Amino acid sequence: MKRYFKVIGAVVWKDLAAELRSRETVSAMIVFSMLMVLVFSIALELNRGARESTAAGVLWATALFSGTLGLNRGLGREQDRGTLEGLLLAPADRSALYFGKFLSSWVLILAVQVVTVPVLSVLYNFNLAQPLVLLSLILGTLGYTGVGTLLSAVSAQTRARDVLLPILLLPVSVPVLMAGVQSSGGALAGEPWSELMIWFSLLVTYDVIFLAVAVMVFEAVVGE
Amino acid sequence: MKSLTWLNIAAAALLATSLALVWFAAPLEASMGAVQKIFYFHVAAAWVGMVGFLITFVVGIIYLIRPNPKLDWLGAATAEVGLLLSIITTVTGSIWARPAWNTWWTWDVRLTTYTIAILIYVGYLFLRGAIEDPTRRARFAAVYGVVGFISVPLTFLSIRLWQSIHPAVIGTATPTSQGGFDMAPIMALIVILAQVTTVLVFAALTATRYRLLELQDQVDAQRALALQAESDLPSHSPATASVAK
Numbered sequence: 001m002k003r004y005f006k007v008i009g010a011v012v013w014k015d016l017a018a019e020l021r022s023r024e025t026v027s028a029m030i031v032f033s034m035l036m037v038l039v040f041s042i043a044l045e046l047n048r049g050a051r052e053s054t055a056a057g058v059l060w061a062t063a064l065f066s067g068t069l070g071l072n073r074g075l076g077r078e079q080d081r082g083t084l085e086g087l088l089l090a091p092a093d094r095s096a097l098y099f100g101k102f103l104s105s106w107v108l109i110l111a112v113q114v115v116t117v118p119v120l121s122v123l124y125n126f127n128l129a130q131p132l133v134l135l136s137l138i139l140g141t142l143g144y145t146g147v148g149t150l151l152s153a154v155s156a157q158t159r160a161r162d163v164l165l166p167i168l169l170l171p172v173s174v175p176v177l178m179a180g181v182q183s184s185g186g187a188l189a190g191e192p193w194s195e196l197m198i199w200f201s202l203l204v205t206y207d208v209i210f211l212a213v214a215v216m217v218f219e220a221v222v223g224e
Numbered sequence: 225m226k227s228l229t230w231l232n233i234a235a236a237a238l239l240a241t242s243l244a245l246v247w248f249a250a251p252l253e254a255s256m257g258a259v260q261k262i263f264y265f266h267v268a269a270a271w272v273g274m275v276g277f278l279i280t281f282v283v284g285i286i287y288l289i290r291p292n293p294k295l296d297w298l299g300a301a302t303a304e305v306g307l308l309l310s311i312i313t314t315v316t317g318s319i320w321a322r323p324a325w326n327t328w329w330t331w332d333v334r335l336t337t338y339t340i341a342i343l344i345y346v347g348y349l350f351l352r353g354a355i356e357d358p359t360r361r362a363r364f365a366a367v368y369g370v371v372g373f374i375s376v377p378l379t380f381l382s383i384r385l386w387q388s389i390h391p392a393v394i395g396t397a398t399p400t401s402q403g404g405f406d407m408a409p410i411m412a413l414i415v416i417l418a419q420v421t422t423v424l425v426f427a428a429l430t431a432t433r434y435r436l437l438e439l440q441d442q443v444d445a446q447r448a449l450a451l452q453a454e455s456d457l458p459s460h461s462p463a464t465a466s467v468a469k
Contacts, residue, residue: 147371154364158354167350168368171343172375178382198385206378213374217367220288 007092011100015074016107025073029112033066037120051124056185059128060177062116063141067109068166071148072155074105079156088222098149098218102211105152106145113137132187132196139200140180143207144173150214153221179203228431235421235428242421245414259323264414266316268422269309270338276306276426277341277373280348284369287362293441296362299369300352301433305426307345314338333387337380344372358441 019025040058044050078084087097117137121128148169155164183199246264253260283299317335318328329335348368355361 150367150371154351154367155354157360158351158364159356160350160354164347164350164354167347171340171347172372174340175375175378175382178379178386182386202378202382202385209374209378210371213371217288217370220363221367 004093004096007090007096008100008103011087011097012104012107015101015104019104019108025070026108026111028073029066029070029108030115032069033062033112033116034119036062036065037116037123041123052126052188053185055120055124055126055128056133056181056188059116059120059133059137059184060140060180062120063109063113063137063180064144064170064173064177065166066112066116067141067144067148068169070108070112071105071145071152071169072162072165074101074108074149075152075156076161084156084222094219094222095215097222098215101153102145102149102214105149106142109141109145110138113141126188128188130187132193133184136180136183136187136200136203139203139207140176143203143210144169144176146207146211146214147172150218150221153218157221175202175206179206228435231424231428231431235424238417238421238424242414242417245417250411250414251408256324259320262316262320264418265422266313266320267415268419269316270313270334272419272422272426273306273309273313273338274341276302276309276430277345277376280306280369281373284366284373287366288370291359291362293358293362294438296358296365297434297437297441298430299365300437301430303345303348303369304433305429307342307349308429309422309426310338310342310345314342331383331387333380333384336383337376340379341376344375348372358444 037058040054040061044054044058075084078087088094090097117128117134148165151168151172152165155161155168158164179199179202183196183203186196186199242264246261250261250264252258279302280299283295283302287295287299314335317338321330321332321335322328348365351368352361352365355364
């Protein structure tokens with residue numbers, strides 16, 4: 001069991017160390033997020049009233065789309081450099097590799113939110129960094145990254161991979177988007193916990209179900 | 225292959241019969257008029273389409289445990305036919321919604337869920353198209369068939385929860401007012417006939433598609449063999465043979 005966690009830790013450390021040295025994925029994700037915030041501001045031609053009701057939607061759309069970018073890079077890079085075979089040859093449980101890949105992608109996606117949330121708060125002129133909004137982001141991106149890691153392992157091994165990941169991932173992420181927007185939007189509007197609890201339950205349900213499914217079928221995706 | 229031909233003929237004949245009955249024999253519904261006739265096939269397409277996705281899901285699980293190309297062909301066939309029926313469901317529902325709810329589109333729970341299901345299975349077909357190797361294609365398709373199907377009830381639930389907070393009623397009718405009318409015996413009969421017909425059409429299309437995938441597989445295998453033989457003949461170098469493989 002201890003060895004299992006060591007494998008997960010090693011994969012996470014490897015990915016994050018590589019990312020810290022190159023910073024190419026995170027910086028691309030952050031720039032992309034900023035551009036999306038800008039695009040939304042122009043497209044929705046925001047006035048103060050519209051801003052408050054759309055802030056949660058903009059936050060989530062930005063998180064999901066920039067997340068797709070990071071997920072595409074995560075396993076795509078391994079596939080390009082042929083290092084995926086190396087990883088798979090390691091005498092380790094495949095599910096440990098999955099969890100390692102999942103955690104490193106999740107950390108990157110959350111790191112991007114650390115930049116996006118304050119910037120959105122400044123641009124929209126009201127504080128998005130509220131505990132419930134952050135909880136909703138953490139829970140929502142968890143499930144999203146869980147499915148995303150599995151599906152990026154699928155799309156990385158196909159011909160049309162950069163195009164394919166969003167096509168596969170976004171329709172199965174509708175519950176995350178719905179529950180995320182509703183819970184964080186409700187929290188921003190000052191709704192009580194009793195109203196919001198159902199959305200958080202939905203996020204947790206999604207996370208549990210899809211992490212379990214992803215772990216179970218990951219072997220079938222990477223094992224030849 | 226005789227049985228497949230007979231299945232197709234029976235499905236076509238039954239489809240023609242029940243369509244004729246819907247158009248000419250079914251009485252006009254009192255409040256909604258002719259547009260209500262959509263329901264005979266709308267309801268049937270809706271549930272049979274979901275059954276198609278369910279079969280893809282079950283077959284996908286079995287494939288992941290015990291790989292067998294036949295399961296993959298079946299899963300691909302039911303996903304395709306299920307997709308077709310879901311599109312029919314959404315389009316007919318939309319045509320009905322225009323006069324009944326006074327809009328082509330509303331964020332109704334079922335309408336939205338079906339639309340998202342359509343996008344999932346379009347993705348499924350994209351995925352299949354992007355992979356050459358048949359066993360890899362089968363494995364990945366099985367994985368996505370499982371993941372996609374599991375997300376459908378959660379999508380349904382999330383939209384229903386959202387609807388309960390924002391009741392988006394457009395026009396006068398509520399999204400739940402669809403049943404409850406007294407059915408004339410002839411109507412009930414045609415309803416049952418439409419369900420049977422759709423199941424048979426589903427079976428015929430699936431069987432035909434399955435057969436096509438099976439033949440496709442044989443053609444691919446033959447082609448691979450031919451390429452192998454061709455590259456083996458002129459030069460007996462193992463390098464060219466391995467390239468052709």
